[in-house]
Amino acid sequence: MPQIVPSAGFTPPCDYSNFADNFDLSLLPGGDIPTTPSPSSTFYSNSPPPMQCGLKPKISTTFYPNSPPTNDIDLGPDFQELLGPESTKPTYPTSPISGIYLEVPSIKSTDSLSPYSSHSLLSPNEHYSTFPSPSSDYQSLYPNSPSDTSSYPHSPNSFYAQSPDNYQQYVKKEFFPPYVKEENYLSPCSNVNYTDISGNRELADLLGTAIIKQENSIEFDTILQSFRLNSEPAQKNIKIQIVPEKPKSEDHKLLREVLRDTTFQKRYNIKPFDFNLMDNPIKMEEPDDIIDPCSDELSREKIDPVLNLAIEQMRKDVSNTCAALGISPDPAQWSPANVLSWLQWTTNQFGLSTLIPNQWDLSGSNLIALSEEDFTRRAPQSGSILYAQLEIWKAAFSEDDLGAHWMPESASSNASSGEISDDEEEEMPTDVEPNKPTTSRGTGSSHIHLWQFLKELLASPQTHGSCIRWIDRNKGIFKIEDSVKVARLWGKRKNRPAMNYDKLSRSIRQYYKKGIMKKTERSQRLVYQFCHPYNL
DNA sequence: TAGGAGGATCTGA
DNA sequence: TCAGATCCTCCTA
Numbered sequence: 001m002p003q004i005v006p007s008a009g010f011t012p013p014c015d016y017s018n019f020a021d022n023f024d025l026s027l028l029p030g031g032d033i034p035t036t037p038s039p040s041s042t043f044y045s046n047s048p049p050p051m052q053c054g055l056k057p058k059i060s061t062t063f064y065p066n067s068p069p070t071n072d073i074d075l076g077p078d079f080q081e082l083l084g085p086e087s088t089k090p091t092y093p094t095s096p097i098s099g100i101y102l103e104v105p106s107i108k109s110t111d112s113l114s115p116y117s118s119h120s121l122l123s124p125n126e127h128y129s130t131f132p133s134p135s136s137d138y139q140s141l142y143p144n145s146p147s148d149t150s151s152y153p154h155s156p157n158s159f160y161a162q163s164p165d166n167y168q169q170y171v172k173k174e175f176f177p178p179y180v181k182e183e184n185y186l187s188p189c190s191n192v193n194y195t196d197i198s199g200n201r202e203l204a205d206l207l208g209t210a211i212i213k214q215e216n217s218i219e220f221d222t223i224l225q226s227f228r229l230n231s232e233p234a235q236k237n238i239k240i241q242i243v244p245e246k247p248k249s250e251d252h253k254l255l256r257e258v259l260r261d262t263t264f265q266k267r268y269n270i271k272p273f274d275f276n277l278m279d280n281p282i283k284m285e286e287p288d289d290i291i292d293p294c295s296d297e298l299s300r301e302k303i304d305p306v307l308n309l310a311i312e313q314m315r316k317d318v319s320n321t322c323a324a325l326g327i328s329p330d331p332a333q334w335s336p337a338n339v340l341s342w343l344q345w346t347t348n349q350f351g352l353s354t355l356i357p358n359q360w361d362l363s364g365s366n367l368i369a370l371s372e373e374d375f376t377r378r379a380p381q382s383g384s385i386l387y388a389q390l391e392i393w394k395a396a397f398s399e400d401d402l403g404a405h406w407m408p409e410s411a412s413s414n415a416s417s418g419e420i421s422d423d424e425e426e427e428m429p430t431d432v433e434p435n436k437p438t439t440s441r442g443t444g445s446s447h448i449h450l451w452q453f454l455k456e457l458l459a460s461p462q463t464h465g466s467c468i469r470w471i472d473r474n475k476g477i478f479k480i481e482d483s484v485k486v487a488r489l490w491g492k493r494k495n496r497p498a499m500n501y502d503k504l505s506r507s508i509r510q511y512y513k514k515g516i517m518k519k520t521e522r523s524q525r526l527v528y529q530f531c532h533p534y535n536l
Numbered sequence: 537t538a539g540g541a542g543g544a545t546c547t548g549a
Numbered sequence: 550t551c552a553g554a555t556c557c558t559c560c561t562a
Contacts, residue, residue, distance in 0.1 A: 447549080450553075483539080496554070501539080507553055509541065514552095525539060525562080 318393060321345065321536070326452045331393050334364025346389050352382035368394055450507050451516050451534060453493055454478070457486065464489075471527060476535020480526040 322329045325345055327338040334342065343360055346352070359378045360367075368390065375390075376383030448456070457464040458478055467482035467489070480486050483501035491499025508528060511517035520529045529535070 494553080499554080503554055503556090505540070506542085506555080510553075512541095519540095523540085 326448070326455075328364075329393075331364045331368050331390060334367065336361055336363055339364055339367050342393075343386065346386055347382060350382070350385055352385060353379070355379055355382075448493065450490065450504070451511060451530065453490060454486075455530075455534075457489065474535075476530030476532070477520055478528060478530075479524070480528070483526060 318329055325338075325341050327334055327341060331342075339362060340357060340360060343355055347355060355378070370387075372384060372387040374383075375387040379386060454468065457468045458470055461469060467485040468478060468480050471477040471479050480501075483505075487499050487501040487504045490504050491497055508517055512519070515531050516534050518529050518531050520527050
């Protein structure tokens, strides 16, 4: 599996030492598994071309300097400090540190950098503005990078994970290429013996950081400065030798060492990501002498909580959106109106071009039957993203995995700790439970909930702005400007001619107990606030 | 006086 | 069974 990437603020209980234990170095370029990225995927599509095994081993890196890189770039004195003392300053490409030089590739065509290429699984709640244009900074070129949390402001609807049960399905559909990106890597024919520098943890850190660097957009200057401050005396003893080819079990030892080292992770607050290795058919390569018969079990123990959290996050994300849209978590049950609602929401979330409604006048069951080609035919610009998002929803509503346990965030977070009290259960809003699809009560029906109706009014300020409006949309605070009119509209919708604001407000107040609405911090007349996630 | 708060009870799905 | 409707009393700005 690909990478279970948590939302910002989420720190999975695993580290790079675990990653190192489970990382199949044969995945590295030139390894057993071809590394050419799938052209249909933007996941890790920026990997450098596979290294050619020449006479000299290489440490290849794709770090991006402040100025646009060129193939003939002068590495400059700063970076050279990393390789050796001034007296041994090399002349590129011939380094006095035998056989090691840096390869700085030219920037690739921006075509491959689009975050909207086919099958990109983007967080549905990310702001489109955070995605880079092809001309934006290099550091923004990895919108799908698992480590690139900076571009992804935390959102309860963020979608960085998926059910492991559906992983195989995704792999088959090439949602996730079955390889692991390594933009910086040791050439498989490298014979660098870093044993001699293993005592220099800072250098190992440095190299490790450099390896992660372009993924996390860490300023190179920062790394260099850190290196200068912390390891200047030690670097004099740096000695890198070329040794004969080692057995495969000892190959990539430097990378192994770096991956086991988590100091860089702490220093730069880098969050590791999970490869869901237990479900991944990729076999782990492990030196024979340190094979731990219990490692699989231990890895599973470490990974399981991460998976559970990721799955729970996924449930929350979709559940929140269901609640916000008033639609069933099961796309198959969507009415044409629900389909349009979902499409509109998704296009808004991703800043996609507006869809032509009459091309999407179909039920949920028909929608999920569409192929990706059907999607792209209806929406050439955004069809792939819509299709991918729908796949997520379909996966989210899994009869076996999720359907029976679906619950809104407030309840699911409690469920994760296994501490749902009777009271809490009683207060749990049942209107967004998956097994009680809201479709039949959804927008357009007389069975709509009051809170949904109010959101409906709030969603059309052009029409109803005179009687109800948002005070603070983000916080879900709104004000009823014309209580009589709102009550009348509510009564009309519910076919209750005797409805008045007194009754309506009583119903609103009932929501306090249910955790759907609450009083505002500073109590104001006719001002109410939706609780999370109903404010979404 | 309008609106907020909340208890009690009824209604309909 | 549950959400919402209805009726009620009391309180506050």
